Amino acid sequence: MTKSSSVDLVTQTDQKVEQLIIQSVKEKFPTHRFIGEESVAAGESCVLTDAPTWIIDPIDGTTNFVHAFPFVAVSIGFSVNKQVEFGVVFSCLEDKMFTARRGKGAFCNGEPLQVSDQEDIKQSIIATEFGSSRDPDAVDRIFSSLRNVLCIPVHGVRGAGTAAINMCLVASGCVEAYYEIGIHVWDIAAGSLIVSEAGGVLMDVDGGPLDLMSRRIVAANSRTIAERIVREIDAFGPPRDDEPLRR
Ligand SMILES: O=P(O)(O)OC[C@@]1(O)O[C@H](CO)[C@@H](O)[C@@H]1O
Ligand SMILES: [Mg+2]
Numbered sequence: 001m002t003k004s005s006s007v008d009l010v011t012q013t014d015q016k017v018e019q020l021i022i023q024s025v026k027e028k029f030p031t032h033r034f035i036g037e038e039s040v041a042a043g044e045s046c047v048l049t050d051a052p053t054w055i056i057d058p059i060d061g062t063t064n065f066v067h068a069f070p071f072v073a074v075s076i077g078f079s080v081n082k083q084v085e086f087g088v089v090f091s092c093l094e095d096k097m098f099t100a101r102r103g104k105g106a107f108c109n110g111e112p113l114q115v116s117d118q119e120d121i122k123q124s125i126i127a128t129e130f131g132s133s134r135d136p137d138a139v140d141r142i143f144s145s146l147r148n149v150l151c152i153p154v155h156g157v158r159g160a161g162t163a164a165i166n167m168c169l170v171a172s173g174c175v176e177a178y179y180e181i182g183i184h185v186w187d188i189a190a191g192s193l194i195v196s197e198a199g200g201v202l203m204d205v206d207g208g209p210l211d212l213m214s215r216r217i218v219a220a221n222s223r224t225i226a227e228r229i230v231r232e233i234d235a236f237g238p239p240r241d242d243e244p245l246r247r
C-alpha cells in the first residue's frame with residue numbers, strides 16, 4: 001500500500017512487526033511511550049518528550065523489501081530526556097545485529113565497532129539517498145548537493161536504501177560519512193547512537209547540532225569530514241516530524 005505518496009510504501013509486514021515490538025515492550029514497561037513509524041502513519045502523535053520513549057522503524061528500507069533489494073533493517077532506539085540511551089539496528093539479510101548503549105561503545109554481533117580514521121575527504125566514500133520527495137525543486141536541490149559532494153572529488157557515493165544501515169556502515173568504517181535530508185526520527189534514532197559510540201560525529205546539514213526531529217542529518221567519522229560535507233549541502237528544511245501537519 002502507499003501512504004503519503006505513490007513512492008511512500010508500507011506493507012502488512014511493517015505493520016505486524018511494529019505491533020509485535022510495541023506489544024512485547026508494553027508488557028514489560030507499561031508506562032513507556034512509543035514513536036513508531038506505522039503508528040504515526042495511523043494518526044498517533046510524534047512528539048519526543050522527556051519520558052522513556054521507544055522509537056521504532058519496523059522495516060527501514062520498505063522499498064527495498066518490496067523489490068527484494070537485499071538491505072532491510074529493524075531499527076529501535078530508546079530515549080530518556082530526549083537523549084538516546086541505547087539503539088539496536090538489525091540488518092536482517094546480512095544477519096548483523098548492531099547495538100550501542102550510551103557511554104558503553106557500539107558493536108556488531110558483539111564485536112566492537114570503530115569509525116574510519118580517514119580524514120581526507122578525497123580518499124572517502126560518502127553514503128546518501130535521493131530521498132522520498134519527487135517534488136522537482138526538492139530533487140534539484142538534492143542533486144545539486146550530490147553533484148557538489150561527488151565533484152570534491154570523493155572516491156564514490158553509495159546508498160543502501162536505508163538510513164539505519166547507512167549509519168551502521170559509517171560506524172563500521174566502510175564509508176566515511178552519511179548525509180540525508182527527508183529522513184524521520186525512527187530512521188536515525190538508533191543509528192545516531194551507534195555512530196557516536198563508534199567514535200563518529202553527528203550534526204545538522206547546516207553544521208549546527210543534530211536535532212532528531214528536524215529530518216536532516218550528517219553522520220561522519222570525524223568533525224573534519226562532516227564539516228567539509230556541510231559546505232557542499234544545499235540545506236533546505238522539510239516539515240519537522242513534530243509539526244502537527246507534517247504528513
Ligand atoms: O519508509 P522506510 O523504509 O522505513 O524508511 C525510509 C528510508 O528508507 O527512505 C530513505 C531513502 O530516502 C532512507 O534513508 C530511509 O531510511
Ligand atoms: Mg525508515
Ligand SMILES: [Mg+2]
Nearest residue numbers: 037057059060
Ligand atoms: Mg519503515
